[in-house]
Amino acid sequence: MKKSNILIVDDNRSVLSALDLLLSPYCAKLKCLSSPKTLFAELQTEDYDVVLLDMNFTAGINNGNEGIYWLNQILEQYPGVSVVMITAYGDVELAVKAVRSGATDFVLKPWDNEKMIATVDTACKLSQSKRELKKMQLKEKQFIEEINGSNKDLIGSSATWERAMKMVRKVADTNANVLITGENGTGKELIAREIHRISKRSNKVMVSVDMGAVAESLFESELFGHKKGAFTDAHSDRMGKIEAANKGTLFLDEIGNLTMPMQAKLLSVLQNRMLTKVGDNQATKVDLRLICATNGNLKQMVSEGNFREDLLYRINTIHIEVPPLRDRKDDIPELAEFFVNKYADKYGKDLKISSQAISKLSDYTWPGNVRELQHSVEKAVILSDAQQLNAGDFVFKNDDMNNVSNFGGTLEDMEAQLIASAIEKHAGNLSAVSTQLGISRQTLYNKIKKYGL
C-alpha cells in the first residue's frame, strides 16, 4: 500500500477529508474528488491502484445506479484498477450487485478505521497482482510470437508450393488433425509451424516431439509425464509433452518411427482425449490439435503390418503432401536468395549471388531438399572471400561410391565415406541415414563416433 496511488470519489466533503486523513499516511499519493465528472481526466493523468467510489451522487436518489454506472466505466477502461464501493445505507443487496459487477469490495458508512485500511490494502495488492499478471501475459505473448516465427520465413511461389500453402490456409482454422508427408528437408516442420501460427491456437505453444529420437522405454514418461516415485529415477512430478501442448498444437515428427506398442498408447490418448501420467491413477482431459509428419509411406506400412490402420485414420483427417524441391525448381532462386541474405547477415558479410550460381543450383536435384540447399548456401557464404557467390562456390560431390572399382582406400575408409555421403545426402537426418544403410541408429552413432564424422 505504501507505493500505491488512491483516488477517492464522494460528494460528501467531510467523508473525503476523513478518508484523506486516515489513508494518506499509508499510501504514495491520495487524491479526493467531490464528483465523478473529472474521474476519467484524473485516471488519465495518473496510474491509480485503487478507486474508493461512493454509490450515490445525485442528491435524493439512493438506488446506487450512478455508482454502478461509474464502476462499469472504470473497469471497462482501466481493468487493472481495483474499485472499492462506499455505501451509506447498509444495503447489502446493492453492495453484492456492485461486487458482481466487478467491484473488489465495499465498505459501509460509518466505517471502522482498521477495517477500512485493511480493505484498501487488499485492494492495492489485488491491483498490483493484476498488473503483474498483465505484464506476464504480455511477455508470454511476445515469447510465443517469437517462437511461432513469421510467414516471411516460408519461401516459395511455385504453383506446386502454392497448392500446398492453399491447403495450409484452409485447414489452419479448423481443429482437424493433419498429416504432412514428404521427403526429408522439404519443410514439413515449417509447414506445421505455419498451420499453428495462423490457427486460433497461436496464443499457445506448438510442442514438437521427434518420434525418431524417443527411446521406447522413455516414450510414456516423455509424452504423458510421470508422478514422483513412479519409477526409480522419477524424483519429482514431470509434465509430459502432451500436457505441455494442452490448448495448443502437438507436432509429432517422424510418426512412422513409432513401434506398435507406442502406437497403441498414443491412439488411446487421441481417442479418449484423456491423459494418465505414469504412476498416476487419475486421468486428465487434454485439448489438442495434432499435426504429424513422416517421410515414410504410412499406407504401405499399414499393409505390411507395421502401422495401425486405426491410428492412421485418426491422424490423417487432412493430408498435406509437400513436394520435393526437384519438383518445384521455380522456388530454388527465391530460396537461394533468401538463404544468401540470411547467412550474409548472420556472418556479417556483404554478399550477393550470381545468376550463373543460381542456374547451377536450379539444375541440381537436391536429394536433401531445402535443408541441403540451406546448408550448401551457408557453407558457401562462410567460405567466400568475394562480394558475390559464383557457380564455383557450389561443389556437388560426385558420388565416389559409383566408382567402387577405382576406390583406393581400405574397407573401413570405404565404410566411413559411405556413411559420410549418406549423411550429406540426407542433410544430417540420422533416421533416414540408418534406414538407407540398413543399420540401427545406435550402430550408426557408434560408427560416426569411431570415424569422427
Ligand SMILES: Nc1ncnc2c1ncn2[C@@H]1O[C@H](COP(=O)(O)OP(=O)(O)OP(=O)(O)O)[C@@H](O)[C@H]1O
Ligand atoms: N519453404 C521454405 N522456406 C524457407 N526455409 C525452408 C523452407 N522449407 C524448408 N526450409 C528450411 O529447411 C530446413 C528443413 O525444414 P524442415 O525441418 O521443416 O523439413 P522437414 O521436412 O520437417 O525435415 P525432416 O523430415 O528431416 O524432419 C529448415 O531449416 C527450414 O527452415
